[in-house]
Amino acid sequence: MTRTLILGGTAWLGRELAEQLVAKGKDVTVLARGVSGTAPQGATFVASDRRLPGAYDQVKNVDWDEVIELSYARDLVEGALEALSNRTKHWTLVSSVSVYEGNDEPGASEDAKLVAPTDLDDYAHAKVVAEQITQLAVGDRLLIARPGLIAGPGDTSDRFSYWVSRFALAANGNVLVPQTEGRYVQFIDVRDLAAWVLDAGFRGLTGTYNVVGSERNFSDVLLSAAKVAGYTGEFIAADDVWLKEQDVNYWAGPHSLPLWLPLDDAAFAQRSGERFKAAGGSERSLEQTLEDVLTDERARGLDRVRRSGLSRTEELVLLQKISESGKN
Missing domain, CATH: 3.40.50.720 (NAD(P)-binding Rossmann-like Domain)
Structure with a gap:
């Protein structure tokens, strides 16, 4: 054995x-x-x-x-x-x-x-x-x-899990997202x-x-997460300059938008996984991971204190600033 x-x-x-x-x-x-x-x-x-x-x-x-x-x-x-x-x-x-x-x-x-x-x-x-x-x-x-x-159930870093849980928590309310053009997610x-x-x-x-898994457009990941969560609200996109002015951080940690990377570092989420796949590597679907993550997140509490991301209160403050400035 x-x-x-x-x-x-x-x-x-x-x-x-x-x-x-x-x-x-x-x-x-x-x-x-x-x-x-x-x-x-x-x-x-x-x-x-x-x-x-x-x-x-x-x-x-x-x-x-x-x-x-x-x-x-x-x-x-x-x-x-x-x-x-x-x-x-x-x-x-x-x-x-x-x-x-x-x-x-x-x-x-x-x-x-x-x-x-x-x-x-x-x-x-x-x-x-x-x-x-x-x-x-x-x-x-x-x-x-x-x-x-x-990524997956049980993750305590709150990076990948942030989006599907946020869409579920917001339900039909607005959600703040970064600009996704030229950005990718690889998990x-x-x-x-x-x-x-x-x-x-x-x-x-x-x-x-x-x-590493497949290279995915950040926008596609957000749309899939919203669909899995049953989200019916609106994405409110803010540009990098404005987000940084509001002290919103990249990638992970407190007061961040998880998985958002500087454009100069976009290829961090575009690594080749060909050698892994050739050696028998496989990956389940994005939707399956999102569904399992959401089940886990609901069990732990959608509104719990998180290691990464914005609290819903912090997010709503930022959304209000955007609304008052007429940026969206």
């Missing part, structure tokens, strides 16, 4: 990986502090703080078929490699398309230039270093998965990402892959 160790398997992607392994009847062990959640029933849970001495004592003397590393902190990555790499048949590192230096080349492949890592407090820089040190330790046993935007459902990572590990696949 295939023996898999997930380093961090109680939060979103990690738990999805563990759940899918359990469903397949596989032997899966999850090593984590357990702060972000619990391991699924059927998985072996090893509670361990990876920054403490002896963190890997319960798992280091096992011959693992697969280790899946989700962290990008250098000390955690190095510690795991030192303790486990010599007794592991195949190693998967989940990285990110954020490692690329530029976001101005549509269709850029895995061979695009990476950022020069000079600041390990920066997410992209830390991911590059994680890739480099893992490659040195594991060599030709390594699979590097570089997902882009991850991979967490369930599809996990399924591919596991299958690739079982097959012993190695190399580097952009695990």
